Amino acid sequence: MNKEEQLGILESLLFAAGDEGLSTKQLTEVMEVTYIEALNLLETLSERYEESPASGLVLLELAGAFQLATKKDYAPYLKKLVEAPHATSLSQASLETLAIIAYKQPITRMEVDEVRGVQTDGPIRTLVARGLVADKGRAEGAGRAKLYITTNEFLDAFGLKSLEDLPKLAEQSEDTGQDELDLFFDRFSQKEEKE
Structure with missing residues (x-):
């Protein structure tokens, strides 16, 4: 080589x-x-x-x-990107990462990687930039990895009063057979289409 x-x-x-x-x-x-x-x-x-x-x-x-x-x-341009309203919807990778953080918070990036089976560095950066996820301190143990949690902006974006309002993962929708996680994604997609 x-x-x-x-x-x-x-x-x-x-x-x-x-x-x-x-x-x-x-x-x-x-x-x-x-x-x-x-x-x-x-x-x-x-x-x-x-x-x-x-x-x-x-x-x-x-x-x-x-x-x-x-x-x-190039910092001024990056600042504009982060602060600009986002007309685009979240990617599937970002939505999956967000759902994992929402249900398992506080959670490290490596733990999210394990659940998804792929690197989630990019999706987590996107979620942090959009204010949907925040760094909430460090995990105990070797490496002291960052812990991620959802924010109030996350609750607002999904129309939730609290995390207790998240759909239960073990349930199935009898009408459609859809998993609640799919319903969670659908709910967010419909909200973005309206905006």
């Missing part, structure tokens, strides 16, 4: 790792490279981002982990 392929793999891994980033140890294990090779690849990728005026990304090292981040120069 040549260096360009390795850089592509590195970039993909950093993107997939999201806010948690990756340590050099993780990179050496996943990419099957030496520590020095991993450092050289990280340095090369970092230099490419810094030297390219067309790139909106930078490579950061925080608390021993490397992660991709956006350049500070």
